[in-house]
Amino acid sequence: MFTPQGPSLRELTVQALSSVEHGYDLLANKFDATPFRTSDRLLTAVADTLEELGPFGSGLDVCCGTGAGLDVLRSVCAGRVTGVDFSTGMLTRARRAHPTATLVRADALALPFAPVFDLAVSFGAFGHFVPDAQRTLFTQVHAALRPGGTFAFPLPAPPLVGSRLYWTLWGFDAAMRVRNALWHPRFVMYYRTFRLPDVRARLEEAGFEVTLTPIESLGRRADGSPHCRLVVARKA
Structure with missing residues (x-):
């Protein structure tokens, strides 16, 4: 993280003391040089797994950031590819890297879309949504x-x-809770609020039928369980 290409400790501190939106605006130019960007290995593994579930028409990357997930959509979608994010800075970077994609600035909790997409994906953004917000997010994607x-x-x-x-x-989560109790604006980012049983229940509440597909190329743990699953939620 602390490389010449990535953000300095001071820059990360300023970001962490900002709101989520402004923090990502500040980080945007160096985001792809941080560990926060979804790895190419994971993106490729997800794309390979989705290929077996398709074909798909149009695709939406929810909380697209600088656009790393847009290539996944391009590889599995025959139609229009769209990304949505609320950070102007991140979208500016995404437009440079993906000039042919449709990029929309909007809050994921109030998506401005009619029901026109065949596939929606999201990578690395769920820690920014507390449980009640997750319910709203899933309802918005469903719509x-x-x-x-x-x-x-x-x-x-x-x-x-x-x-x-x-x-x-x-x-990390404990430190963020203390930070948010003492400092405003809040910066919502938690790693332990997105547990599979809760996520599955919230997706089903939103109207999805949920299945789990092991991402086999990422291997399995010693007990035989996959290191990573693809959550596949279908709108009935």
């Missing part, structure tokens, strides 16, 4: 899909209890 449309996103297996990653994420 933007055609009947029979699919909302798909990768969901990594949770870290083993007691592992270094487990305590790192626990500590």
